[in-house]
Amino acid sequence: MATINEHYLKLQAGYLFPEIARRVSDYCQSNPNAQVIKMGIGDVTQPLPAAIVSAMHTAIDEMATAETFRGYGPEQGHSFLRDAIRDHCFRNRGIDIDSDEIFVSDGSKCDSGNLLDIFGIENKVAVLDPVYPVYVDTNVMVGRTGAADANGQYSGLVYLPVNAENDFQPALPSEPVDLIYLCYPNNPTGTVATKEMLKTWVDYARKNHSIIFFDAAYEAFVSDPEIPRSIYEVEGAQEVAIELRSFSKNAGFTGIRCAYTVVPKKLMGYLPGGSPQAIHPLWNRRHGTKFNGVSYPVQRGAAASFSPEGKQQIEELIRFYMNNARLLREGLMGAGLQVYGGLNAPYVWLKTPGEISSWDFFDQLLHESQIVGTPGSGFGASGEGYFRLSAFSNLENTQEAIRRIEASLASKT
Numbered sequence: 001m002a003t004i005n006e007h008y009l010k011l012q013a014g015y016l017f018p019e020i021a022r023r024v025s026d027y028c029q030s031n032p033n034a035q036v037i038k039m040g041i042g043d044v045t046q047p048l049p050a051a052i053v054s055a056m057h058t059a060i061d062e063m064a065t066a067e068t069f070r071g072y073g074p075e076q077g078h079s080f081l082r083d084a085i086r087d088h089c090f091r092n093r094g095i096d097i098d099s100d101e102i103f104v105s106d107g108s109k110c111d112s113g114n115l116l117d118i119f120g121i122e123n124k125v126a127v128l129d130p131v132y133p134v135y136v137d138t139n140v141m142v143g144r145t146g147a148a149d150a151n152g153q154y155s156g157l158v159y160l161p162v163n164a165e166n167d168f169q170p171a172l173p174s175e176p177v178d179l180i181y182l183c184y185p186n187n188p189t190g191t192v193a194t195k196e197m198l199k200t201w202v203d204y205a206r207k208n209h210s211i212i213f214f215d216a217a218y219e220a221f222v223s224d225p226e227i228p229r230s231i232y233e234v235e236g237a238q239e240v241a242i243e244l245r246s247f248s249k250n251a252g253f254t255g256i257r258c259a260y261t262v263v264p265k266k267l268m269g270y271l272p273g274g275s276p277q278a279i280h281p282l283w284n285r286r287h288g289t290k291f292n293g294v295s296y297p298v299q300r301g302a303a304a305s306f307s308p309e310g311k312q313q314i315e316e317l318i319r320f321y322m323n324n325a326r327l328l329r330e331g332l333m334g335a336g337l338q339v340y341g342g343l344n345a346p347y348v349w350l351k352t353p354g355e356i357s358s359w360d361f362f363d364q365l366l367h368e369s370q371i372v373g374t375p376g377s378g379f380g381a382s383g384e385g386y387f388r389l390s391a392f393s394n395l396e397n398t399q400e401a402i403r404r405i406e407a408s409l410a411s412k413t
Contacts, residue, residue: 016374023366039371048253049304049317076293077260083099085102087306104293106257108217124178126158132379139154144156159380162191181212209270212240221344238267241267242263242267242279244260245260249392263283325342328402337409371404
């Protein structure tokens with residue numbers, strides 16, 4: 001008898017974004033002429049930077065001749081990319097990271113789930129609420145939680161609410177936790193963490209022998225020089241933190257797939273008896289066993305993002321998306337909504353008007369304004385009453401979306 005992993009049956013109705021896609025599909029089938037503007041998922045819309053395209057074309061040409069053809073590469077990533085990441089993302093900010101502490105992968109989403117392979121099932125996990133759903137769902141899948149309650153919260157997880165009342169600053173756990181997920185700039189709220197706040201978490205992790213999974217997928221959108229772009233800007237963080245980064249949002253790799261995770265050699269976990277165990281060799285073994293590496297042309301494209309031309313073109317992309325975020329933020333505030341985020345992150349987090357629930361507001365925007373966003377409750381119980389809009393759209397759609405939302409809200413006053 002072939003049995004299943006019954007923990008999958010604990011998962012809620014459906015992963016958030018497929019549920020959104022289902023509702024949008026149903027609406028579009030019933031309204032084939034509707035001009036729907038999609039601002040829900042964080043998928044980029046602008047083409048790849050020219051420097052990256054050129055590098056990938058060259059790499060493809062290399063694969064066409066026997067003299068320059070390449071087969072399997074190192075699972076951890078080619079040295080030309082790992083060295084570029086080391087120099088341009090860390091050492092240029094005074095952070096001493098070695099190339100072999102960087103592991104190239106096909107996505108931070110994948111890595112955030114795959115990391116659980118090397119940690120014991122008995123670990124207590126803390127997540128912010130609202131939270132990127134992958135952090136929760138992957139822990140459910142491996143059996144680290146009990147069933148979900150009426151609010152969709154799972155027993156076995158420690159939820160740390162963030163909302164307007166606490167200025168989106170999570171309190172430290174009231175009970176000891178072993179694994180901590182932090183995402184800054186934050187998805188979904190678009191808020192950021194100060195260096196002082198991250199130091200508080202690093203100090204907590206060092207005191208409690210915890211490990212922080214720090215998702216920095218949106219670090220490139222930080223423009224405020226006082227806001228850290230890496231947790232390793234905090235002294236001692238290499239002893240307690242794994243950092244995840246991605247080329248998806250800044251370089252437009254959502255359909256190309258390339259990311260990287262930093263696992264410092266100083267980072268220690270612990271055996272059941274309390275003896276320290278370095279995490280780096282465990283992740284290296286897991287990565288090499290279950291992953292064959294990112295394709296050579298994609299890694300050449302990623303490396304080109306650090307060329308002078310690539311950097312300039314990516315900066316232009318970031319300015320483009322952040323201008324969308326500014327327009328959204330200002331337009332929604334002008335329409336009388338309470339708005340957060342959108343300053344150092346490409347997401348705008350708004351309070352739903354009146355007492356309307358986040359899913360009802362989703363349906364209202366879809367059916368009345370033909371706009372797709374993301375209901376806050378899909379990110380957790382503390383997301384109820386909030387709504388996320390993405391700045392990853394084109395300028396015309398962003399401007400039209402603001403006009404439609406303003407018109408819809410004005411019709412209700």
